[in-house]
Amino acid sequence: MSQRRSFSAMNYALIGLALVGLLLIWLTLLGVFGRQHVSAQTFVDFQQGDEPHLGFRRAHAKGVCVAGEFVSSGALADYSTAELLQQGVTPMLGRFSIGGGNPTAPDLTSPVRSFAFSLDAGANQQWRSAMNTPPVMAVATPDAFFAQLNALAPNPHTGERDGEKIAAFFAAHPETQAFRQWSASYQPSASFAQENFHSINAFYLVNADGKQQAVRWHLKANTEAMPGIEQPSSVADNPYAQSEQANDALGLEIADRIRERPVVFDLVFTFADPSDDASDPTVAWPSSRRHVIAGQIVIERVVDSPSVCDAVNFDPLILPTGMRPSEDAILRARSAAYAESYRRRAREQIFHHSDTTP
Template sequence: MPAILYRGSLLLGSMAVFATATLYFAGAFNRDAVTAPKFVDLQQGDTPHAGFRRAHAKGICITGNFESIGALSSYSIAEVFKKGSTPFYGRFSIAGNNPTAPDLKAPVRSLAFAVNSGTVDEWRVAMNTPPVMAVATPEAFFQQLQALSPDPITKQRDPEKITAFFKAHPESKAFNDWKADYVPANSFAAERYHSINAFYLHNELGDKQAVRWVARPHKATNNAAMLDTSSANALQQELASRLDQNAVKFDLIFTLAASNDDENNPTIPWPSDRQTINAGTLSIVSWHNQENAACGDANFDPLVLPQGMSATADPILRARGAVYAQSYRRRAKETLLGAKVSATNGGE
């Protein structure tokens, strides 16, 4: 198949897959399904923070370049993997729906970025510190969030409810093993961030290869002396201090699935002996407050993929796009209404 026709078919296929997944998770095919609005209702809690993300509400914007070494160009026709430099913008964040939460209290940290923004070759990435999910379906993930949600009266989590959930879901073993051993770094720059879900790479011959990837810190020091543990913004301040001195760098290490690896189940780690390829380096050169930069309004939907990449059938991956979109619509509407109110009040 000629390359141009193949690229066109990939694009159309990706659009169809995204539309189907969005309709499914929005509840169009099953009235009893866990819908995106229900999911976001649970994430935001009883008192939403207007204008902010329903998950990972607190973050800091970053900009820089992805320096590709071309090592993935035989696996994917994506422009971003050709040898060269491409600007990106992105965001470090912590888990939770509170935009003023203490950085050091969050159990999960995240890295998101967008390369080739606004083009047909745009690649949006949303990564987290856990290497796997605890469960494999949107329905089970919804139940997990319910189990972890604080009691509306006591505002405390119920340990018995949490224990019962994980006992009923033995597939969460790999996640819980990671959680038991995980020691948070003293810096956003010293963490490892994982794609968690798998994706396909497509080359010019139409071959596809399932992959996961990790952002591995590039010579980052985990220096406790740089961290002001008394500050609610400790990680953001530490990152700003680092960037005042040097760029912060991560290598993007792709793991290639073998034929017996299940790319559709995000709870299963792939064996450590799988082939890995260093695609290049994310070089972060500046930071900005999220209220005044592109990342603040951005929707880092991982289903926005360039030609040469596509989504697997992983049901959680397919569901993420609809949830991200629902959260985005809510905060965009709140921001717009807030702006109208400010204008009516003379800009106060």
């Protein structure tokens, strides 16, 4: 039984570490570390390590750039004035990715997978969202997050993490329950197309009368558009898993799938009720909450030039008129952190280009 607890604890640690880099700089920008006078730049330095991969994102460095459209059903028209949520079609640029800052990391071993999209319907009608496979975060307060970092830190002498220390942290923080339950049951699939991707944080829809409705959203595979996608799979079922190209298995598989037919996700909004705290990302809202399919994300092609997505900062606080962020403190700090990462890689790309162009 102790071995099982240790194994589960290490699973939690792997997924938690994939989110640590972003949380560090988010909390820095909130002023959590202000008394130590540590800047956001310092924590981006921490995230990238001693040998940064120049020109790449500091988180989710490895990914696949895709394009298609968002087909809105108009089902949310009464809840938001956003033009993007009225019935119609908007071009979409998106990116599948895995966690971490290494652009050459093996796809199938990553504990976190992500999808980000950018929609642009004109002035004040841009929407960007960065979603991950976990539906919730482990902790929500700065003090608890610091404790989590200490628990996850490897022993400086051995380089190994202490499973008992990690398990003790989670036992001392009951707010991690939803995250732990998800982590214990999560089985990575063979394809990006079979994953659910979650906003994690909550936002508000705002209608013409100024009435607000707290929501979260997630992407779920549309089984009618993709017959057979509902069949469970594991990473071993990926056609590249045992090949010489296993390092890029997820990227190669999704590219093959898109070439065969569009990959389609339902964009599902979950409505909070008055008892739900929109500012707390650690709590999973009950499955009995109202769900509304806002439309479909239709992925039609892989974008051959990754620089197209590299030029996009998938900042989840870029919202259209008719949507606004919740009071979640971590969410509200992300914009500046994304901007810092973007500035670094853009500057590095320009330097590299000027250094290699005759």
